[in-house]
Amino acid sequence: MAVVGQQLLAAESEMTRYDSNNGNISKIGDGWGTDFFGGYYGGSMIYTNVIGSYAAFNFTGTSVNIIIYADNLSVRATASEVWIDGVKVGLVSAYNKYNPSSQCEVGFVITGLQDKEHSLKFLSTESKYMILDAIDIDSAGILKPYNEIIVVNINQAMSCGT
Numbered sequence: 001m002a003v004v005g006q007q008l009l010a011a012e013s014e015m016t017r018y019d020s021n022n023g024n025i026s027k028i029g030d031g032w033g034t035d036f037f038g039g040y041y042g043g044s045m046i047y048t049n050v051i052g053s054y055a056a057f058n059f060t061g062t063s064v065n066i067i068i069y070a071d072n073l074s075v076r077a078t079a080s081e082v083w084i085d086g087v088k089v090g091l092v093s094a095y096n097k098y099n100p101s102s103q104c105e106v107g108f109v110i111t112g113l114q115d116k117e118h119s120l121k122f123l124s125t126e127s128k129y130m131i132l133d134a135i136d137i138d139s140a141g142i143l144k145p146y147n148e149i150i151v152v153n154i155n156q157a158m159s160c161g162t
Helices: none
Strands: 015-019 026-028 033-036 044-048 054-061 064-070 080-084 087-092 102-110 116-123 130-132 134-138 142-144
Touching: 054 134, 064 116, 064 130, 080 102, 087 102, 134 142
Parallel strands: none
Antiparallel strands: 015 134, 026 054, 033 044, 044 130, 054 116, 054 142, 064 102, 064 134, 080 087, 080 116
8 A cells, every 4th residue: 555755656556547647637727837757657747836726536436646746845835735525635745855856756645435436636725836746546446527526414413493
């Protein structure tokens, strides 16, 4: 199982990797760019430094990894948010003070999701560079175009008074 901070040049055997320029990954908002370099997965990565911009996609399956490029430059985002099915589930940092350059670094891992369709948003929250290199989805899953899914969890009993 992948671990945050681990360099993972290829997807693990139970996962399938998709490049950040896959047509099913939407880039919503401003400031999006693409950088090309042989060290990135598929030779490219996408980035933005505009607060509120996000990359998003849907997928079926039980697990997903966000693969980033990280380095020790102070212009890298340290608190990009990950949202699954309308719920904030974690943060990703592209700043690694101990490593001057880490291609294909695992930035976020989530496992144990229900085996159904999910939506994922990777949200820029700073005026620093949020970077997406690739995503890994469990091999039984499918990458799909973005269509936000919001889970409503009602834990309260409702009663009608007379």
